[in-house]
Amino acid sequence: MTIKIAQLSCGTEYSGIQSEIDHAADTVGGKMVYPDVAFDDIKRSVDEFGFNPASPQLQLMIARAKSLADGHYDADAVFIATCFRCAEGALVRNEVRRYIQEHTKLPVVTYSFTERLKAAQLLTRMEALVTIVEKKELLARERQVGLTAGIDSGSSTTKAMILRDNEIIGKYWTPTGPVLETGLEVLEKALAEAGVKQSELDGIGVTGYGRFLIGKKLGAKLIQEELTVNSKGAVWLADRQKGEATIIDIGGMDNKAITVRDGIPDNFTMGGICAGASGRFLEMVTKRLKVPIEDLGALADKGDWKKVNMNSYCSVFGIQDLVTSLAAGNTIEDVAAAACHSVAEQVYMQQLQEIDVRQPVIQVGGTSLISGLVKAVGDMVGSKPIIPKHSQYIGSAGAALLASGFLEGI
Amino acid sequence: MIVIAPSSDLTPDQVARFIHSLGLDINIKETCYGANIEGPKGQVRKALTEVRKLDPNRIFSKVRAFPIGDERRCRAHHGSRPGFNQVEKEWKDLSMIDAGLCAADRGEICELPPPPEKLPVKRLREIVDEVTK
Amino acid sequence: MKVFMIPPNSLILYDLVERFGHQPLSLMGELREHVVKPEIESPPLNLSQEDIMNGLKYAGIEVPSGVRGRLGIWGPMVDEAEAAIIMHDMPYTFGCVGCHRTNLMLIYMVRRKKIPILEVHYPKTDEEAKVMVTKIKAFLEGLK
Numbered sequence: 001m002t003i004k005i006a007q008l009s010c011g012t013e014y015s016g017i018q019s020e021i022d023h024a025a026d027t028v029g030g031k032m033v034y035p036d037v038a039f040d041d042i043k044r045s046v047d048e049f050g051f052n053p054a055s056p057q058l059q060l061m062i063a064r065a066k067s068l069a070d071g072h073y074d075a076d077a078v079f080i081a082t083c084f085r086c087a088e089g090a091l092v093r094n095e096v097r098r099y100i101q102e103h104t105k106l107p108v109v110t111y112s113f114t115e116r117l118k119a120a121q122l123l124t125r126m127e128a129l130v131t132i133v134e135k136k137e138l139l140a141r142e143r144q145v146g147l148t149a150g151i152d153s154g155s156s157t158t159k160a161m162i163l164r165d166n167e168i169i170g171k172y173w174t175p176t177g178p179v180l181e182t183g184l185e186v187l188e189k190a191l192a193e194a195g196v197k198q199s200e201l202d203g204i205g206v207t208g209y210g211r212f213l214i215g216k217k218l219g220a221k222l223i224q225e226e227l228t229v230n231s232k233g234a235v236w237l238a239d240r241q242k243g244e245a246t247i248i249d250i251g252g253m254d255n256k257a258i259t260v261r262d263g264i265p266d267n268f269t270m271g272g273i274c275a276g277a278s279g280r281f282l283e284m285v286t287k288r289l290k291v292p293i294e295d296l297g298a299l300a301d302k303g304d305w306k307k308v309n310m311n312s313y314c315s316v317f318g319i320q321d322l323v324t325s326l327a328a329g330n331t332i333e334d335v336a337a338a339a340c341h342s343v344a345e346q347v348y349m350q351q352l353q354e355i356d357v358r359q360p361v362i363q364v365g366g367t368s369l370i371s372g373l374v375k376a377v378g379d380m381v382g383s384k385p386i387i388p389k390h391s392q393y394i395g396s397a398g399a400a401l402l403a404s405g406f407l408e409g410i
Numbered sequence: 411m412i413v414i415a416p417s418s419d420l421t422p423d424q425v426a427r428f429i430h431s432l433g434l435d436i437n438i439k440e441t442c443y444g445a446n447i448e449g450p451k452g453q454v455r456k457a458l459t460e461v462r463k464l465d466p467n468r469i470f471s472k473v474r475a476f477p478i479g480d481e482r483r484c485r486a487h488h489g490s491r492p493g494f495n496q497v498e499k500e501w502k503d504l505s506m507i508d509a510g511l512c513a514a515d516r517g518e519i520c521e522l523p524p525p526p527e528k529l530p531v532k533r534l535r536e537i538v539d540e541v542t543k
Numbered sequence: 544m545k546v547f548m549i550p551p552n553s554l555i556l557y558d559l560v561e562r563f564g565h566q567p568l569s570l571m572g573e574l575r576e577h578v579v580k581p582e583i584e585s586p587p588l589n590l591s592q593e594d595i596m597n598g599l600k601y602a603g604i605e606v607p608s609g610v611r612g613r614l615g616i617w618g619p620m621v622d623e624a625e626a627a628i629i630m631h632d633m634p635y636t637f638g639c640v641g642c643h644r645t646n647l648m649l650i651y652m653v654r655r656k657k658i659p660i661l662e663v664h665y666p667k668t669d670e671e672a673k674v675m676v677t678k679i680k681a682f683l684e685g686l687k
Contacts, residue, residue, distance in 0.1 A: 010641060011609025014616075016590040036490045039498045057641025060495065083607030088643075115595045115608040413554060472557035472567075475574035493552070499634060500554045507555055509669040510676025520673040 003030040006075035010057040011083040017117045024126040035064040035073035058092040069103035077129040081111040107132040128227035144401040146202035152395025153210030156252025160186035161396035162194040170194025179210035205403030221406040231258045231265045233398025237388035244358040249365040257351040269354040277346030279367040281315045285339040300372020303337030310338040344376035361385040366392040411474040412444040415504035418468035467511040547624035550640040563683035613645045629662045
């Protein structure tokens with residue numbers, strides 16, 4: 001079945017990226033479609049919507065969104081995109097996203113692009129959109145069965161987890177080196193901890209940037225993007241499979257914010273334009289402060305971020321702020337707190353504005369072990385995030401759990 | 411791309427058949443608004459000149475970017491593209507352009523009355539006083 | 544004479560310019576050269592990174608890519624123009640001419656050139672259409 005993804009956009013063709021969008025959709029079994037509207041519908045739709053942008057293409061976006069909401073056009077998912085740095089486009093993109101979510105049950109992803117589009121990130125978003133539509137039953141799985149392994153090949157670290165009958169029996173992580181070798185290494189170590197052999201596994205699931213390479217080599221039953229897998233792992237580890245939640249994953253290279261209902265994602269945003277809003281920035285900070293990353297959280301807990309002027313939209317400028325503030329006599333505790341606050345603030349500004357944050361907030365990923373960052377995120381979202389045990393293993397836990405969905409007769 | 415104004419009695423089918431009857435070395439595709447023709451420049455121009463003669467002020471034309479039947483711009487394939495709404499609106503308004511061309515043929519001097527001037531503040535004040543009395 | 548039109552993809556303006564004996568600088572003609580190239584790298588319009596880079600001649604890097612991509616195609620057409628017709632209040636500017644900011648820039652670029660320019664308004668009635676068409680006819684005939 002081809003998944004119809006309705007495209008509501010402005011500027012994709014003249015930015016030369018439409019083919020990348022079509023290609024990404026095609027790769028994951030989707031197809032971009034444009035909801036039909038008649039000329040006379042456009043003005044009527046804009047009047048009813050209440051926002052009348054000067055650019056007619058944005059008016060057309062609104063009319064197409066209304067056509068979807070009114071059920072005049074049938075699609076399975078929605079992709080909303082406008083040019084990066086266009087204020088009018090950004091306003092309409094966000095309001096159209098909100099409108100679609102309020103008036104339809106369609107999964108939505110928004111995207112702000114330049115002519116130098118990042119194909120891998122776009123593919124992950126498309127794959128997640130299609131997965132949500134196509135694999136709803138699989139995503140509804142709440143218990144792991146049999147003996148399965150999950151591998152999460154991330155940009156910074158690679159993780160593996162072994163599950164047997166819904167229990168964790170082995171796990172291991174290490175910084176990502178060569179993708180395939182690191183994947184095999186973490187699997188071997190996790191298997192050793194579990195005391196089982198690879199040949200005994202009923203199935204393997206792989207997620208993360210290196211999923212295709214590792215998954216193919218191991219003959220994995222599940223090779224899936226990290227948005228849906230991580231959210232599944234997060235609600236499983238946090239034991240929050242029912243009801244609503246928001247999952248925040250500040251990763252090494254990009255950040256994810258995902259809203260879920262009964263463990264199934266219904267909206268997500270993924271950032272990654274600037275490293276200043278990622279775990280990578282905190283790694284750079286610890287190097288400059290000459291402290292182990294494990295100690296950064298505790299240091300930040302003791303500091304006061306308000307004493308340091310830091311805005312790490314860009315990691316290079318962020319480190320400049322850090323150097324300046326240290327030279328001005330600020331303590332490393334204050335600097336650590338400011339770095340954590342700055343990353344949380346960027347995530348709040350770049351990601352959380354694009355989804356409707358639902359309580360509880362579950363914070364996951366390696367960076368959720370940095371207490372100072374968790375506190376800073378809590379300050380932003382207005383409640384203390386839940387940090388499940390083994391929160392850095394969400395991807396591998398989710399992959400192992402979902403891989404068991406493919407086992408027959410168990 | 412040949413477009414017939416809504417004020418014309420011609421149909422796309424008639425136009426397409428007429429072009430076929432010219433026996434030129436061109437591809438012809440009938441559309442909801444007229445026909446798309448494609449081929450060597452000279453032949454296309456000849457077809458255009460002849461077809462215009464059928465109803466000079468009600469047959470319009472322009473160049474189209476995409477070749478006939480190109481999937482990249484096929485409505486059946488993806489749904490309508492933005493340009494479709496533009497053609498839809500321009501086509502509807504061709505009857506007005508027809509009226510304009512006829513006036514030009516007759517050598518009419520066409521002028522619009524000057525737009526009304528803004529209401530002087532003094533007059534606005536008087537109106538406010540009258541209404542609020 | 545080569546006449547540039549705003550909006551550059553208008554059926555009405557293209558037809559009138561050609562009907563009254565001039566060469567319309569057609570956006571669609573320009574795009575056709577892109578879309579029928581043997582090497583299609585970036586469908587549907589087949590705009591390359593180079594085309595978008597060409598837009599930098601007309602607008603800086605801080606300007607959104609969609610604007611620069613449009614200007615990369617339109618800019619050289621404006622450069623080539625010997626006369627221009629600008630139609631205001633167009634009710635149908637989607638797709639190629641869907642970005643209002645680019646349209647404003649385009650009008651400015653045309654006005655900045657020292658070429659004969661006619662500015663008209665899109666008609667709402669037959670009477671307004673008569674004024675527009677007769678003005679365009681007189682303008683185009685006067686160019687010879």
